[in-house]
Amino acid sequence: MDKPDSNSALFDAYLFHEMSESGRLSFEQKLESDSTFRNEFDAHKKFIDSVDQGAEYAAIRSQLRLIHQQPGVGETPFLKSRSFYISLAAVAGLALLVTVANPFIKEGTNSVADEDYQFLKNEEPAAATESSNVMDTSIMTEPFESYNQTDQGSGYINNQYLKKINGIPLGTAFMISDDGYFLTSKHLTESYTQIILQNKETSKTFETLVVYEDSLLDFAILKCHPDIANDFNAVPYRFATSNVNLGEDVFTLGYPKNDIVFTKGSVSSETGYKSDTNSFEVSMPANPGNSGAPLFSIDGELLGIVNANNNRKQAVAYVINYYPIASTLKHLSNSDSIHVDLSKNKKLKNKSQVQLIKEFRPYIFEVHQ
């Protein structure tokens, strides 16, 4: 034990009460009698306190950043207020333009985006808006105008259902807990603060807020108004409790077109693009619009989020593993900002694939901007 810091494990055992009564007593005796040991202990304690403080700082800043991004909190007063200089308003306007234009140029700038790695986002909605007339534009503007009225109380987003959208969805999202949380791909949501979800089967079209985005795992958390969440029953799928198995049969439900599409495949590699360990590979056809779709095991466990395909390989889809996402969700729940409670979700057993799909469908949504 002559290396400095080699007592770290011992110190932690003492500080986090993992020592037996006798161990604790002899430890305390050593602290009293051995001043080198004492100094080393104090330095360790000081350092881990600073880790604790640094982590708290990060958690608070990230909570404040999310608050800042809420409509009407950080940005809107700036755009609305006339007391600011015109030049500044112009700058803000420009920033807004850049953000809106971004999804179309951003594709190549993603950190993992090599040429053959292709996100499964639908790039057609612009064309779809042209063909599907005035109704779409009214939907586009409605949520923006309604912020002021829905501002009171707990809800900061629209608690009303919107008109049906006929355009081609950007991709897919799915509910994870009936208190109103949804998961989707980050590359679909980035540059938007709100996203519209639609399920035509249950005639639901509503607004959600992008409450969390994770660049590393390319997923985003969306939240709808509690009034809308009230209309849902417990989410019917379980969440994976073990890693995926090579050769395991899987299926997904997504929106590569205007209607929900079922696709089946099997796990072809336990790692993803360029052996990324946060994702895995499935041999199944995946098309633009499948991004953000849930991938299920054959008995209905959620395994991950469909993310991309490989344009140099036939029928390969990359899926982000649910595991690292789960630990992020847990972390967020602990840090007080986003509470996703998965404990109420239903656990279906011994159902056929057709029965499972019937149960799942109402919880899987088209993503519209």
Place this chain on the structure above:
Amino acid sequence: MNIETETDQTIVLLIRRRDPATLTKIYKEVYPMVLKHVLQNSGSKEDAQDIFQDAFYLLIKKTQEENFELTSQLSTFLVGISKNLWLKKITQTKLDADRYLVDQADETPHEVEEDIQQLTLVRRMNFALTQLGEPCKSILIQFYHMRQTMQEIAAMFHYTNPENAKNQKYKCLQRLKKLVEKNNG
């Protein structure tokens, strides 16, 4: 809830707990004042956001102190800290310091130097944790901040047993120490 009429004790408690609705309300009311001040004093929107969130962090930390009492209106207090932080920042970078609008006569003096020292420390640690990368960063945060047990951490990060997770945590901590030393030196 009106942040100025709510009793001080209640609001301090809500801030300490980081109650989302309370923090949002305060953010919404006070941020525009800080934004205006920073923009008028050669800063950008991003500067304003950064300074204000650091000031807000300090406010939350202060409410955790046992004998903390609000001595002025909450908004005045928070704007005061923000202004001080901004003043410090522009004098440090020698950025138009002489053009700074001195309108601080009504401010209650805060422990500015202490605040800044505290911020420097946590910002440095936060930076080092980011440099450290995953899974080390999350393992250390889960253990030392979220106070998860090694059993829970082992399950969360797929270690076959808590001993393996413990070894990994030890290595992560050593690497973090080296990073902090390197950044400071």
